[in-house]
Structure formats: structure tokens, C-alpha cells
Amino acid sequence: MHPRDQTIFALSSGRPPSAIAIVRVSGPMAETVVSRLAGRMPVPRMATRALLHGQDQRPIDDAVVLWFPGPASATGEGVAEFHVHGGRAVLAALFNALAAFENVRAAEPGEFTRRAFENGKLDLTEAEGLDDLIHADTERQRRQALRQLKGLLGDRARDWRERIIAASALIEAGIDFSDEGDVPAELIAPALAKVESLRDEIRNVLAAQGQSERLRDGLVVAIAGPPNVGKSTLINQLARRDVAIVSPHAGTTRDVIEVQLDLDGYPVTVIDTAGIRETDDPVEQEGVRRARLRADEADLVLWLADGAGEVGAHDGAAPVWLVRNKIDLDAMRPNEPGEGSVRPEFGISAARGDGLPELIKALVSFAHDYFGTSEGGLIGRARQRKLLQETVESLSRSLDVIELGEELAAEELRRAAMSLGRLLGRVDVEDILDVIFREFCVGK
């Protein structure tokens, strides 16, 4: 039997042991499995208590069972749910009992969602939204993923695709009606106007979106600077716990230390690095090398200094904010910047907390601009953005080539419709879908 037609099962709840665990079963054998294990079929969609038995008639667990007959189920197939006690041995016994049935096997990651997609319950953008919702750590990630799961991008894309196909039909009708090439202008002009306004509409959506797909990975902020200026003290303050060793000795931090922050719903990774200086200590040298590397990859660098001397010493691709630390010490009060030195943008005392609310506020506002989500991000992934860009390009080309011939323009319109088809998962080849679904959780 083809794996697609087999019945699949998986633990859909968290890692055992847990109070309750949910095991889902989907496929043609789901009904048989329920009636044998529970001894009867529950009323559809009604939580039903049952003592589960294996094939050997020995009890497995006192459970709650749910039955969703297909096609009105999450996957479109018959779906059963066993809500059991979440002990490892309970789950092992239940899995053994399930795997003992013919054509019933453990699910691959994302396989339930894949079946929902194949059965038309979700388009590809909605499936991606579902996966992102499961992985959402912050409020803004959750909201964006939910917008996708609810089909906000999918619905727009379907509408655009239909309008492109309508415009293309107008042009192709013109081609069919004309004998010797010349398509009547009264057919072409309205089609062109439609294509142009569509192109502008998609372009505007892209422009208004900022970098909303980056919400998935979050923003990386590196704290860098000379040794002993208080970088580790700052990361401890931001994390509100003791993640990095602080000491009066220069060269304390060598490994890169990372913390995940939730700044007003934005996911931010802050990294603390070794103080950058020339040194003979090979371990510290390696620390400095790693510090430079990570600061180069960051989206924003907080360059920390503690004296009134030079502060601007970092050149990388990312923006750099100059932060003067230890303003609680009199001698460290910032001087007027002299020739060639840069005025720090922030004055803080990492030890006492002065200036930190302002710094955090500025980070939130940076994140806000960086992710560009003020419009409510529609685009959740780089894949989606790329396909929308391709759509705009094909539409533009169709307008450019119309002078050269209507067939060429129609070809570009077909290409635009194809890009949107890919966005929705309508025209994709198997292996692209494999890659997308493989990243999902088991049990989803």
C-alpha cells in the first residue's frame, strides 16, 4: 500500500511525561482502530470516556476518545484522538497497540498537515502559518502566524491569480479573433489597465510589508566593545538574570553568550562577546575572533565604552549604536566629543540601571522599523516574498512586451499566475513540498 494511503499516528502533545497526552490517528483505518481499542465508536465529536485495550485484551489506560469522521475533519480523513495519561509507558503501550494494526504506522513530521493540504483543507500559506504558530514565542510572531493560518495572504493571492487569468483570457481571446496578428485595441486596452493596477497593488503590498518574514528568526543584537566596559553586566540586566560572568578583570568573557528576549512582542537575541583588544592569550584571541564574527553577522551592534575616550571602533554592515556605560562614576561622565571622536547615543549605568529604559525603548522602536509590521505583516516567509516579487516582475514584463506581440504578453501573464500558484501550493512539484513539510513538528 502507498504510504499516502496508510493510516498514521503520532503524539501531538508535548514531551512526556505530561499530565495528559494526545495521540492522533488519521486515515482509513482510524475508525477500526477506535472501535477495537475503545470497544465501541464514540458519537462523532463528543468526548467519550473509554478503557482502552490492546489486541491481547489487556487494559492500556483509562482514556478520553474523540472521533471525527472524514471528510469534515482537520485532515479530511477519519481522525481519532486518544487523550491518555502522559506517562512514557502508557504511550509506549498505546503506540505498540496502534502499530499492531495492518497499514497503520507512525507519522512523519508534518504529515497530518500535509494530508490536510492534499485534501484541500489548507493552502500552502495556511500550512506555513500553522507551523509558524506552533513555533511562535512572542505575541507578534503569534499574531502574524495566525493571520497566515486564517488565510489572509492566501485569499489575496487567490484573488490576484483569478484576476491575472481573467486579463490573460481577454488577450488570448483577442489573439484568437484576429486573423493576421493585429489584436483589436479595444480588447487589449482594458486588459492592460487591469494588469497595471494589479501589478501596482501587489507592489504596494510588498512595499508596505517591510521585513515581516524576519519575525520568524528575530532580531540579533550584539554587545561589543573593549574589555571591561560592562558588556556582560549589560546583558545580565537585559536578561534579568545572571547569564554571563562579570569581574573587574579585563578579558573575562571568551565564549559568545546568547539570551532570547521578548521586547514588546518582538523576538530579540542579544549576544555578549569577548572584549575586543590585541592580546597574547590564545584563548582570549579566539574569543575576540568569535566576537568580531558575531558582531559582523548581527542586525544591530551596541558598541559599549566606559571612558570619555575613543568609542567608534567598529565597522561592519549593521548599524552601530555607541553606548557609554558607567555614567554613575564621576570620572566617566561623557566629555564634549573632541576632534575625531563620536558622541555616544546613549549614556547608561549597566550596574545601577540608569538609562536602560531609554535604551530598551530605542531597541523596540528599531525592531518596529526593522520588521516593518505596522501594517500587520501578511508575508510570513522569504519563499512567499520571492514569489510575490516574481509575480510583479512577470506582470511588468507583460506590459513591456505587449508592443512586440500579444502572445509574448500572454506568456508573461501565465508566468505570473504560476508564481501565485506556487505561493498557494497549487503547482508545486513533490520535492518542494517535501522540504516545506519536513520542517514541521511530528504530530502536526
Ligand SMILES: Nc1nc2c(c(=O)[nH]1)N(C=O)[C@@H](CNc1ccc(C(=O)N[C@@H](CCC(=O)O)C(=O)O)cc1)CN2
Ligand atoms: N484536540 C484537538 N485540539 C485542537 C486541534 C485538534 O485537531 N485536536 N486542532 C488541530 O488542528 C486545532 C483546531 N483546529 C481544527 C481544525 C479543523 C477541525 C475540523 O474538524 N474541521 C472540519 C469540520 C469543521 C467544523 O465543523 O467546524 C473541516 O474542516 O471539515 C478540527 C480542529 C487546535 N486544537
Ligand SMILES: Nc1nc2c(ncn2[C@@H]2O[C@H](COP(=O)(O)OP(=O)(O)OP(=O)(O)O)[C@@H](O)[C@H]2O)c(=O)[nH]1
Ligand atoms: N561603576 C560601574 N561599574 C560597572 C558598571 N558596569 C559594569 N561595571 C563593572 O565593570 C567591571 C567589568 O564588567 P563586565 O560586565 O565584566 O565587563 P565586560 O565588558 O563584560 O568585560 P570583558 O568580558 O572582560 O570584556 C566589573 O567590575 C563591573 O562590576 C557600571 O555601570 N558602573
Ligand SMILES: [Mg+2]
Ligand atoms: Mg564580559
